[in-house]
Amino acid sequence: MAEEKKGRAVATQTAARIPKFVRGNLSATLKAKEEEKKVAKAFIADGQDEIMRAMDIVPAWGESFSGVCAAKRDAEKYLQKAESDNFSRSLCTYATCHIGFEMIREEQGGAMPEGAPWGGMGRPDMILGNGQLLCDPRFKWPQALQHYLKDVPVFITNMYYPPWDPNTDHHEQEKFYVKYCTEELRETVKFCEKVTGKKMDWDRLAAVVELSDKTWDLFVDTYDLRKAIPTPMDTGDAMNTMVPLTFNLGTQEAYDFYVELNSELKQKIAGGIGVADPEKYRLIWAAGLPSWFALNDFQYFNSKGAVFPVEVTYRGCEKIERLDLPKTNDPLEHIAWRWVRYWTHWYDAARKRHGSTPKVERIIEYIEDYKCDGAVFHSAFSCRSWHAGIINQADVLRKVYKDIPILIMEGDIVDISSYNEADTHNRIDAFIETLEAYKGKQKK
Amino acid sequence: MTGLANSKGLETAEKYYAQYGARAIELKKEGRKVIGYMSALAPVEILTAAGVVPVRLKGFVDEAITKGDAYMESIICPFVRNAFDAAIKGRFSFMDGMVLPHQCDSIDRTNDVWSSYLNLPYWHFLNVPHVTDDPSIEFMKEILRVFIGTLEKFLGTKITDAAIAQAIKAHNENRRLMRGLYDLRKSNPPLISGVEMMKVLVAAMSIPVDESSALIRGITEDVKKRTAPADGNRKRIMIIGDQIDHTAIPESIENTGAWLVADDLSIGGKIYWPEVDETADPLQGIAERYLRKLKIPTTFVGDGNTYEENLEARFGHLKQRIAEFKVDGAILFIYKYCDPYGFEVPAMKSYIESGGTPVLYLEDEYSTSTLARVKTRIEAFLEMIA
Numbered sequence: 001m002a003e004e005k006k007g008r009a010v011a012t013q014t015a016a017r018i019p020k021f022v023r024g025n026l027s028a029t030l031k032a033k034e035e036e037k038k039v040a041k042a043f044i045a046d047g048q049d050e051i052m053r054a055m056d057i058v059p060a061w062g063e064s065f066s067g068v069c070a071a072k073r074d075a076e077k078y079l080q081k082a083e084s085d086n087f088s089r090s091l092c093t094y095a096t097c098h099i100g101f102e103m104i105r106e107e108q109g110g111a112m113p114e115g116a117p118w119g120g121m122g123r124p125d126m127i128l129g130n131g132q133l134l135c136d137p138r139f140k141w142p143q144a145l146q147h148y149l150k151d152v153p154v155f156i157t158n159m160y161y162p163p164w165d166p167n168t169d170h171h172e173q174e175k176f177y178v179k180y181c182t183e184e185l186r187e188t189v190k191f192c193e194k195v196t197g198k199k200m201d202w203d204r205l206a207a208v209v210e211l212s213d214k215t216w217d218l219f220v221d222t223y224d225l226r227k228a229i230p231t232p233m234d235t236g237d238a239m240n241t242m243v244p245l246t247f248n249l250g251t252q253e254a255y256d257f258y259v260e261l262n263s264e265l266k267q268k269i270a271g272g273i274g275v276a277d278p279e280k281y282r283l284i285w286a287a288g289l290p291s292w293f294a295l296n297d298f299q300y301f302n303s304k305g306a307v308f309p310v311e312v313t314y315r316g317c318e319k320i321e322r323l324d325l326p327k328t329n330d331p332l333e334h335i336a337w338r339w340v341r342y343w344t345h346w347y348d349a350a351r352k353r354h355g356s357t358p359k360v361e362r363i364i365e366y367i368e369d370y371k372c373d374g375a376v377f378h379s380a381f382s383c384r385s386w387h388a389g390i391i392n393q394a395d396v397l398r399k400v401y402k403d404i405p406i407l408i409m410e411g412d413i414v415d416i417s418s419y420n421e422a423d424t425h426n427r428i429d430a431f432i433e434t435l436e437a438y439k440g441k442q443k444k
Numbered sequence: 445m446t447g448l449a450n451s452k453g454l455e456t457a458e459k460y461y462a463q464y465g466a467r468a469i470e471l472k473k474e475g476r477k478v479i480g481y482m483s484a485l486a487p488v489e490i491l492t493a494a495g496v497v498p499v500r501l502k503g504f505v506d507e508a509i510t511k512g513d514a515y516m517e518s519i520i521c522p523f524v525r526n527a528f529d530a531a532i533k534g535r536f537s538f539m540d541g542m543v544l545p546h547q548c549d550s551i552d553r554t555n556d557v558w559s560s561y562l563n564l565p566y567w568h569f570l571n572v573p574h575v576t577d578d579p580s581i582e583f584m585k586e587i588l589r590v591f592i593g594t595l596e597k598f599l600g601t602k603i604t605d606a607a608i609a610q611a612i613k614a615h616n617e618n619r620r621l622m623r624g625l626y627d628l629r630k631s632n633p634p635l636i637s638g639v640e641m642m643k644v645l646v647a648a649m650s651i652p653v654d655e656s657s658a659l660i661r662g663i664t665e666d667v668k669k670r671t672a673p674a675d676g677n678r679k680r681i682m683i684i685g686d687q688i689d690h691t692a693i694p695e696s697i698e699n700t701g702a703w704l705v706a707d708d709l710s711i712g713g714k715i716y717w718p719e720v721d722e723t724a725d726p727l728q729g730i731a732e733r734y735l736r737k738l739k740i741p742t743t744f745v746g747d748g749n750t751y752e753e754n755l756e757a758r759f760g761h762l763k764q765r766i767a768e769f770k771v772d773g774a775i776l777f778i779y780k781y782c783d784p785y786g787f788e789v790p791a792m793k794s795y796i797e798s799g800g801t802p803v804l805y806l807e808d809e810y811s812t813s814t815l816a817r818v819k820t821r822i823e824a825f826l827e828m829i830a
Contacts, residue, residue, distance in 0.1 A: 163569045384781065
């Protein structure tokens, strides 16, 4: 029986529109058949969004589906189903939750599992993955899923960027990385053309890419408004407002959403309205996906006067101008340059600070820009891609920057079995005390 | 193995197994550089051509992680954590540098951890792709060139194509010799036990290829002289997994009354079957072997027209080995927190079972602290297939 919690309050009215967005994405996968569109089981932050949008392929976001199940505290039945066929509970729970759902649907001859959140998600016509640098499930989840959806073709793109090495100038390697990414994207287009039976409209792709660039710029401009003191929006909302950028990139709806958010934040700033009143501590959510079943923890922070004006998580974009992208008429090459430069544009700063790393350099930049007093990390046990190396980031941050208060929370993204609200709140309380002592010392 | 003759080669293997890195330490004293590496994806041909001593890092299964946890999360592959713990405690202090190939998240996402805390004079992360199409082969050649460039800079010497071609021949010969030793496990009973074989495989990871070939040649000659008495109706087991580099599991199998006759491990069957083609550009052959011939779950294989074709491409070699070595049962031993292997389990298990071979799937730690439960599961499995 699902233990559905009451909806979490959000600080901005615009963020309150997000559930509609998520429902819309799920229902689009269900309506696709009637509209004669193909559905692709796809991954966020995989560089394939614009190709799908330009070809009218409807993305079925597995992470979103599993996140919704987690938020509704209704993932357990799917996790158990996957476990029944020997998928370990230590594997990515985004993946095992979704695979469990698909297993049940296949066993039911294609009928939607009863109680699937928000009507469930459509059966894919294809599965797109990306063997990129940051996440093994992005190519293993598609392969594992095909074990149950045997007729559904899988295509794995591979988009890399130069790895961080303080002794190597990554700029010297950029060109062959971009060439490789571009070729891989071209292979992706060929696959999509084969499955959809339609040719890519390259002018349309170019327009979609241009819209994505505009959305990236607007997103950063909008989030920069959170530098205001008190901050008008914190990470609790950002875990919602990331949806259009992350799941709807390349659509007008996503762009328009940030126009609205931008306007609301400006109004709040003009009125001096902050997330916490009074705002006592400003924190950075420095790494880690949230526990989707425990987003209320952000409000617990807020209740103590602590706000998160900035987060690394789901801020998957940068001002295009800052990336200094070489000009090209090939939209795929543009996506490739944007990809490579996005992942590497903190390298030069890291190279200048002995002992630093790009991830830490990014955190330092945000701490300075958003005037943060401390950092919070979340380590999810089932996800190595975003959560391995967090101890190191915290350690390097202290060594190369300063000894600011740091909290590393532990939990999971989907699996609620590891979560204890009382323990979590106790840890937050202790961290708040540390912050208070730190701020006291800073004033002296 | 009762009734079987002893071997000087096996004594040497036993020494290198028990004193891991002992030969590298000797060679370092003679002025050779030692480069450590992780995983089956490190192109050892290039290290050999560079004239360094390549040593594959291993864990120490009977040692608790006492220092590594301060730097590396417990959600990371227990083997990687154990090997890192050993490194941070100085077990590989003879290394002048390391190459860390991009195999999986547990390696990729801890690159900063390894490099910053070991602080070795040479460090290289080799960005091996996960897919195998033509652009990936070209990309692999590019990253191999970058790797060669950094090694040349560190060593102050040129690594020529001729040297790489020679190293390819040496490693191919080494692989043929090792497969020749594996062949001696095909008889019933096998002429060399799974425990002995494990020691040979581990020893071979820590010495230069020519010495490894000489060692294997010697052992093979000695083992061939053995007379294997008939030994009842012991079941013949194959083990599948990544880096199992200790005798605890083979002992658990063989002390329970079975023979470990074959493996598909990343220090064994996975690396000794595929060879490097001797191509005009030696990097072409190396790129093709590491991307297209090595059967490891971090390389995506899925270009078939049907799912069944994909399964054959991914696991067909397992069925061949099961047939060649007359395997009665397979043990799939996967480390906890391992996404690449973990997501393979249902497909691999059902594929092997579809050929009539029973499979025991074990997910466990890299530690002898959990060995009792592993033994119990193995005993139950052997009883079931008896």
